[in-house]
């Protein structure tokens with residue numbers, strides 16, 4: 001049997017993906033149903049959830065959920081809906097994040113924008129991951145969680161509410177990976193570079209700073225996401241951060257040499 005022929009166990013596995021209505025979350029959720037995994041597509045936008053499921057390879061495996069993850073009660077409702085529709089959830093992807101707006105710099109960002117960024121990224125991510133982990137521990141079943149962080153967990157973005165929440169998520173991944181490892185639950189971070197999706201208004205000029213010569217697409221993230229989520233392929237990987245950025249993180253003030 002080929003190593004890559006059965007990355008998931010469709011009879012047992014089920015996934016929850018937040019932010020599945022657009023961009024990277026949508027690409028990962030669609031790839032999961034493409035592998036036969038029953039997947040809850042969670043997002044605040046109903047039209048986007050419906051369209052994402054309809055455009056997937058297996059709409060029959062997609063479960064819609066619509067709600068505002070900035071509210072703790074919505075996170076509880078999501079957990080309940082996932083349990084009643086999917087049963088035990090073995091895989092979790094947290095991709096939801098409010099839009100980044102360049103006007104929200106350090107002296108401009110208002111309290112509500114600051115609070116919502118933290119609530120959706122950090123509070124919902126922790127609440128959902130812990131709720132799903134409790135069910136897995138009770139069922140004595142392994143699981144795999146993947147949290148979308150950012151290169152801006154480590155470098156400023158001129159958007160302090162965003163970068164600080166991503167830095168918190170990066171540590172949350174390590175805390176959960178350390179605590180949950182003994183129960184067979186793996187927790188990792190996926191770190192995108194400049195991906196032309198809804199959350200980032202991409203300036204094509206940025207491509208010049210990217211060693212692989214182009215901005216990323218949401219679909220560039222899905223193969224790595226599924227590889228890390230798969231217990232068959234990455235069963236001994238936890239607490240790690242996987243950078244998928246075309247080499248953007250290598251950029252500094254030295255231009256690369258011409259070597260041919």
Ligand SMILES: NC(=O)c1ccc[n+]([C@@H]2O[C@H](COP(=O)([O-])OP(=O)(O)OC[C@H]3O[C@@H](n4cnc5c(N)ncnc54)[C@H](O)[C@@H]3O)[C@@H](O)[C@H]2O)c1
Pocket residue numbers: 018019020021022023024025042043044045048067068069070094095096097098099120148149150151191192193194195196197198199200218
């Ligand atoms: N695009 C990039 O270049 C990039 C770079 C680094 C990190 N990331 C991270 O990857 C993830 C996905 O980014 P993207 O560019 O695909 O974003 P996106 O804006 O295209 O998608 C985010 C989704 O989250 C949903 N969402 C927002 N607020 C919500 C809420 N309160 N409740 C429920 N759903 C909500 C949106 O409706 C949207 O469908 C984010 O966590 C982002 O921080 C993206």
